[in-house]
Amino acid sequence: MAKPVLLITRHLPPAIEARAARDYDARLNPEDTPRVAADILRLAQGADAVLCCPAEKLDGATIGALPATVKVLGTFSVGYDHIDIAACRARGLPVVNTPDVLSVATAECCMLLILAAARRANEGERLVRSGTWTGWAPTQLLGTLVSGRRLGVFGFGRIGREVARMARAFGMEVHYRDVARVSAELEDGAIWHEDDDSFLAASEMLSLNAPGGNATRQWLNAERIAKLPAGAVVANGARGTLVDDEALIAALRDGHLAAAGLDVYDGEPNLNPGYLKLENVVLLPHLGSATRETRDAMGNIVLDGIDAVLAGREPRNLVR
């Protein structure tokens, strides 16, 4: 029997492409050419499954125009903002994603941002690389001790809780803010705040781990930043839209905030040029989950889901 046909829109890690090629008649994209909806519709002719990526917008019209042979849509991401899920449901097209597997790598990145920002790591890096380092001095590049500080986690989902677990290993006292209090087991000693004011006042270090969207748009604005303790450190490894960039830049410039670490930006891959003029920011290009281990795990879970649908089984990573 011929293998089912799987369209993979972008170049994926070698182990994942090898698995796809073993199990499917896989249509790969080794040049990693970006695909638009029209490309996908063309390339999906006769395909049994499509594995897409978050850069591709699959709106209702595109979903409706997918060939009837396509029985499952996978996305190489946790989020599915780029897919019209209602249109998929209307068409009876199951969608599978990559939940859970990004949490630790993303949380790891948040801790990196907190530590590197608080300890002025990139300023130190630039000093060393520039060749202008004149030696150790007792007051040179003094940062903020992370160990033993109060950490505020905004958004206590899987990633936020993972950040909390890592932070506890640094002797940090964890506070969190979310729409509802979580169970004592998930809390694991973290202190819930019912309102922003007490949460912000407690957050010597603030880690943003909430989802994007309108409900949280520019949550970290000038008014809330002012309620953080003087000298606080902010890390955003979640969504660029959570932050009012102008307000954050102003607070970093006037010294109310000691430092910030950012992996995500409103309007990325562009970013507010004001950040590039600051010394006290650590900037990463949205690579929070970018580890080989995580990308392999993402590829495996989404292929598991596609395998399951095509075999007539219920996938555990079905988007509902």
Place this chain on the structure above:
Amino acid sequence: MRPRLIVTRQIPAAVAVRIGAEFDCPWPEGRDMDAEEMLRQLAATKADALMISSHMKFTGEVIGRIPDHVRIAATCSVGFEHMDVAAARARGLPVTNTPDVLTECTADLTLMLILTACRRAHEYDAIMRAGWRRGFGLGEMLGTRVWGKRLGIVGMGRIGQAVARRARGFGMDIRYTDQQRMRPEIEQGATFIPDLHALLPECDVLTLHAPGAPDGRPLMNADAFARLPKGAVFVNAARGVLVDEEALLAALRSGHLAAAGLDVFRNEPAFDRRFAELPNVFLTPHMASATVETRTAMGMRALDNIAAVLAGRPPIDPLWI
């Protein structure tokens, strides 16, 4: 009358405030001075005590010229390679350092170096500073996940233990080597491997927390690096002399090591510039203790030592007894 003190290096504000309150000091905030000026100031002010840092080369020759009215020299550092302790002892001058207070700060920086090295933070920062403006493919610019990796700790003293505590938060599987096995409550499940060469093949990440060898020979030479698994990550926030830098450069260039995080170098600040040409290293300028909190604690500890000796008590952290 308040005791007279000379401080030969700038110090954090809170330490200066205490000096201003408790001592008679011409520059309570500290003033960067060389040995000749230090000797002049000690004589001119009839100083009772001296506070230095690792910046001051406190050689036998300098110690021999310290006026007799100086009753203690406290270095505001944990290391004391810059001091000739034997010479200080020979002339009966108490000298002290500031141990303990750097532990948490150094362990924080060590984890930071593990994370920044594994997650390619230098390259990511360079991309951002160049303006970014393009997304990455899903297989592009991938780093190494820290979570769940095997961490080797060379030297399970206070700092090694503090690193182990933090690493457990990342689900790391910890093994260590030291002169002897630690008690179970310190080990916390970490595996003791007496021989460094037996430890190395079992480490995805290796971090050094050992003192320099008395014979000055590097612990990590070409043979030692070759014993680490391919793709391992190496971190040193302890001592530059522990490493054969030629061998480290070769291992980073060949790709045998995926990355390194370095806070210390054999020659500081004139470190080997070839490190700065590598993308897969994260380099910091010996800043393991560089937080306001820790540097303040170090200054206070040095003053505690000075106050003890001037009050006729033994020093808290004597470098000779």
